[in-house]
Amino acid sequence: MFNMSDKSRTFLEKNCPGLLKETSLRSFLMQLDDFIIAEGLDENDNMTAFGHEAQAVYDEIYMCNE
Numbered sequence: 001m002f003n004m005s006d007k008s009r010t011f012l013e014k015n016c017p018g019l020l021k022e023t024s025l026r027s028f029l030m031q032l033d034d035f036i037i038a039e040g041l042d043e044n045d046n047m048t049a050f051g052h053e054a055q056a057v058y059d060e061i062y063m064c065n066e
Helices: 006-015 017-021 024-040 049-064
Strands: none
Touching: 006 017, 006 049, 017 024, 017 049
16 A cells, blocks of 8 residues: 555545555556546536545655655
8 A cells, every 4th residue: 555644545435445456556646647537627627626635635645655
């Protein structure tokens, strides 16, 4: 498992639990990026509040696992 805060882990458990089984950081981040694009943008492709929350999770995991 990757380094992340409890807040990020809770977010992932609630919103995309299958992602927590991923063992490759690259694959994990690519799938999380796909999730952000699919679920975190509005009809005009602007990031929603949910998208910003998901992006913060992505950023944290990226920075804590370089």
